[in-house]
Amino acid sequence: MxxxxxxxxxxxxxxxxxxxxxxxxxxxxxxxxxxxxxxxxxxxxxxxxxxxxxxxxxxxxxxxxxxxxxxxxxxxxxxxxxxxxxxxxxxxxxxxxxxxxxxxxxxxxxxxxxxxxxxxxxxxxxxxxxxxxxxxxxxxxxxxxxxxxxxxxxxxxxxxxxxxxxxxxxxxxxxxxxxxxxxxxxxxxxxxxxxxxxxxxxxxxxxxxxxxxxxxxxxxxxxxxxLPVKTKKTKQKDEAYYVLVMEDKDGKYILEQRPNEGLLAQMWQFPMVATKEVSENLLEPYIMERYQINCQSIDQLQPVKHIFSHIKWDLNVIKCRCDKLRVSGPAQQILSLDEIESYPLPVSHQKIYKQLLQ
DNA sequence: AAGGCGGGGCG
DNA sequence: CGCCCAGCCTT
The missing domain is CATH 1.10.340.30 (Hypothetical protein; domain 2)
Known part of the structure; x- marks a missing residue:
């Protein structure tokens, strides 16, 4: 030594x-x-x-x-x-x-x-x-x-x-x-x-x-x-999403589980799509194609900003009233507000959940 | 060695 | 806003 x-x-x-x-x-x-x-x-x-x-x-x-x-x-x-x-x-x-x-x-x-x-x-x-x-x-x-x-x-x-x-x-x-x-x-x-x-x-x-x-x-x-001497500086990336709060007539919502690895792994959220993937006026046909769900109406909820150590999320929260919901994969669930309570949500989506309670 | 990975509180 | 907090893992 x-x-x-x-x-x-x-x-x-x-x-x-x-x-x-x-x-x-x-x-x-x-x-x-x-x-x-x-x-x-x-x-x-x-x-x-x-x-x-x-x-x-x-x-x-x-x-x-x-x-x-x-x-x-x-x-x-x-x-x-x-x-x-x-x-x-x-x-x-x-x-x-x-x-x-x-x-x-x-x-x-x-x-x-x-x-x-x-x-x-x-x-x-x-x-x-x-x-x-x-x-x-x-x-x-x-x-x-x-x-x-x-x-x-x-x-x-x-x-x-x-x-x-x-x-x-x-x-x-x-x-x-x-x-x-x-x-x-x-x-x-x-x-x-x-x-x-x-x-x-x-x-x-x-x-x-x-x-x-x-x-x-x-x-x-x-x-x-x-002291101490510390050089590292953080640069955050900006990311913008539409958050799709899809609600049916029974007051149930689609929740999906995030992937097993990476950011917020295995946490649950309302479905998100990057804003650069779809323009706002094409959201309805997008939802139809991606989720096979027909929107009756579309409203904006309060947008949510959320800051991570390395990313800034700008969440444009879209509430879609739907006739009937269906899941389009194993990582999705149709849940009432009560049921959502027992699922682990990141804080950004808890903010959205709280809006639905009002 | 550098970057991903949450969220809150402080000046 | 940026920085810091009883850090670890992956690449």
Whole structure:
């Protein structure tokens, strides 16, 4: 192994002590901190990926209530699992999680493996989640480097590498391996993240309240605001669709399931067609040809704009009153408003659904 | 190494 | 508006 570690020149024992003492004093009372059940810790870590704590809390309660144990989740209906995740985003997280717990039941006698390699090879478990679950649930001294940790340590240790680059994470993992408390890896890792969430925030960090201020090189040089260095910029694509809300005389609607892969995989929606595929005045014949359905009338509902991290959707919502609906494929259903309630819809289509309720 | 993959909240 | 959030997977 090459000895190219960055110089960690802070007082390590003092830093550990200051961080852990602060964490034990100031940590938030969060539902996944009630105990160290590896399953609950695991669920929380998946939910918290790219998602704020306040957003996760209600989802965590509902999810654990519906699927209290690893076995319960393994045996659950996939649609119900997806429904429990509805609105949380990044839906592959929960499909991977269920696949992984099924793996644990099949291969590890329904016990979350303590072995880093075994746990890390499970679906949806990357380097961060691996270290987080193993340290928090099992007390293993493994690094758990997320965005918080990179921000906090970039400031304390004055690390100027671009955190948008994939290999940079390894630098921080090496730093954590030198810093981490072997007596209490859980409090150390959670302390770094809690510090990032409460004190060492992206903008306007509260350095005057920081329990490890005396260790912080960025603060001592007054450059905490310019760290971490991050280059990646997002460019969004614009996409415009007609959303076809086809309603029959019984107040039922056609819903279709999205493909198994890609954006909003396996979620349900009102049928959509890209506006560039058909001009608005030809929608009726299009519906006739594509869905074999005769429209009696066409109305515009409130248009919906929806922003993803990488796409902007402009949804032109068209309500078609139809004499009789029919499905034109296995991925379609004719459903009442009540029945739609039990299907997982992306937020953009929940907005449309809410219009129909009025 | 870079891009796809949600949704919400903040300045 | 752009940025960030307890990231992972595919190419």
């Amino acid at each position: 090459k000895n190219n570690q960055l110089p960690v020149t802070i007082n390590i024992p003092q830093f550990r002590h200051d961080l852990i003492t602060w964490f034990e004093q100031e940590q938030r009372d969060l539902p996944w901190r009630e105990n160290q059940d590896p399953y609950r810790v695991w669920v929380s870590e998946i939910m918290l990926q790219q998602t704020k704590v306040e957003t996760v809390i209600p989802y965590f309660h509902r999810f654990i209530q519906s699927f209290p144990t690893l076995e319960a989740l393994a045996e659950a209906d996939e649609q119900q699992v997806l429904k429990a995740w509805e609105g949380l985003g990044y839906y592959s997280r929960v499909r991977n999680l269920q696949a992984a717990v099924r793996e644990v039941v099949a291969d590890y006698n329904a016990k979350v493996p303590e072995d880093a390699e075994q746990f890390g090879n499970l679906k949806g478990v990357g380097p961060y989640t691996q270290g987080a679950v193993l340290s928090i649930a099992y007390g293993k001294a493994e690094p758990a480097v997320d965005g918080n940790v990179m921000r906090v340590l970039s400031r304390i240790l004055l690390i100027q590498e671009d955190i948008a680059k994939a290999k940079t994470r390894k630098i921080f993992e090496q730093a954590v391996r030198q810093l981490i408390s072997h007596e209490n890896p859980s409090a150390f890792n959670q302390g770094l993240m809690e510090l990032g969430a409460l004190i060492c925030t992206p903008r306007n960090p509260s350095c005057l309240l920081c329990p490890v201020q005396v260790h912080c090189k960025a603060y001592s040089e007054g450059i905490q605001h310019s």
